[in-house]
Amino acid sequence: MQHPPSFDDGRPPFDHDFANELVGKLVLVGITYQDRRGEVTQQEQIFGTVVSADARRGVLVSLEGSRVGETKWLPPSTHAFEPAPKGEYRLRSTGEVVVDPDFLAQWTSTQPDA
DSSP states (O other), X not given: OOOOSSOTTXXXXXXXXXXXXXXXXXXXXXXXXXXXXXXXXXXXXXXXXXXXXXXXXEEEEEXXXXXXXXXXXXXXOSTTOEEOOSSEEEOTTTOOEEESOXXXXXXXXXXXXX
C-alpha cells in the first residue's frame, strides 16, 4: 500500500523509492536526547543494517558491533539519511570503527520531563 508523499499530521515526506534503497545498507546514526527545554541529556551512536523501512512503522536497523543482536526503530522519515563520505568513523562512546557506511543520519529526540 502506497502512502501519500506527505501526511496532514505534521510528519515529513516519506520517499518510498529511497526507503527501498535503504534496505540492506549499512547506516551510522547519531541520536541526541534532550529535555523539553533543549538541554542535552544523552547522546548515542549506533550502526547497523537496515532491515525494513515503512512509512507507518519507521526504519528498522539490525545493530552491529557491541550491540549485535539488538534492533532499533528510527522514525518513519527518509529525509534524515544522507550518503556517507567514504572513510572510517569512530564511535565516541565505544571506540568502535565503522568503515565506509552507506548512509549517515542524525536525530534529536525531545523527552518529556519525568
